[in-house]
Amino acid sequence: MPTTDIAPAWLRHVAAELPLQLPTDVRDDWTARLHDLLDEVPYTGGLFAVHVWHAETVLPLLAEAAQEGQAAVFAAPGDLHRAAARGRASDQETWRTALTPMLLHLYDAAYDRVGAYTEAHTGARDYALANGFSVAEADGYGHEYAQLSSDANARACAEAHALALGPALARAYATDECEAYAETFPAAQLRAVLRALTEHGDPAPAARLAEGLISALAASRP
Structure with missing residues (x-):
């Protein structure tokens, strides 16, 4: 029976999801190393x-990808993960307070704005054309609607996601x-993290996350 079972x-x-996201030329090697x-x-x-992986890999990568001034939302969760890895527990409210801004940023960054914008623009433009707008007017209307709707969505x-995940993660982390x-x-x-990193130009986020998980698991050995 494989040890992962x-x-x-x-x-x-996580071990089942990560290989699906890895480039084919490294997938089998990473899986074999994990099993070994x-x-x-x-x-x-x-x-x-989990705490080591987030503190040393996941959150630093997200902070690196964040726009100027936005990386601060990862500082408090990172501090709590590092403290937890050293055996210093925090209560649920402390975790929830730290996690909420980070989750808001993560799922905003992971949102498929390009796809949502394109779909909204096409629908609004076609509606405008069907209601007597000129081509230029319809296109402008489509862009205006797409901008408003994609940002709101x-x-x-x-x-x-922050409302659903914040309390659940806080409970899990506080109780270990x-x-x-x-x-x-x-x-x-993990998929949300990958989308957020890919949206902001990271060419190989899955490989970096996978290596970080291996390192975190290795650090957990007695």
């Missing part, structure tokens, strides 16, 4: 590796419960 659910979910690592010492470290998406963390859908969070 007896790993915590959160690790199984877990075969040596099965992972039993609670959320230690991005905010709504970010707020919904693997099952509670698995219930926050870490693979879906």
Whole structure:
């Protein structure tokens, strides 16, 4: 039986998702290295590796990709993850307060603005053309509508995710419960991180995240 089959659910979910996002020329090698690592010492470290991975890889990459002045939202969660990795627990309210601005930023950055804008522009332009607008007027109307709607939808998406995930992640982190963390859908969070990084020009975010996870798991070994 592969060792990942007896790993915590959160690790199984992330370990199943990451290879799907990796370039084909590194996918098999990374998967083999992960299995070798877990075969040596099965992972039993609670959320230690999660804290190390976020503090040393996930949040720094997101901060690096953030626009000027926006990286500050990653500072407080990073501090809490580093403290947790050192054995200093924080309560749920402290986690929730730190996580909410970060989640708002993450899911706003991960929103598919290009796709949403294109769809909204096409629909609004076609509506305007059908109602007597000239081609130029219809195109302008389409762009105006697309800008307003895509920004509003991005905010709504970010707020919904922050509202749902913030308390759930805070509880998981404060209690160090693997099952509670698995219930926050870490693979879906990983996809959001990848979208946010890709949207901001990172050419190979999955490879960097994958290497960071290997390092975090290695650091958890006794």
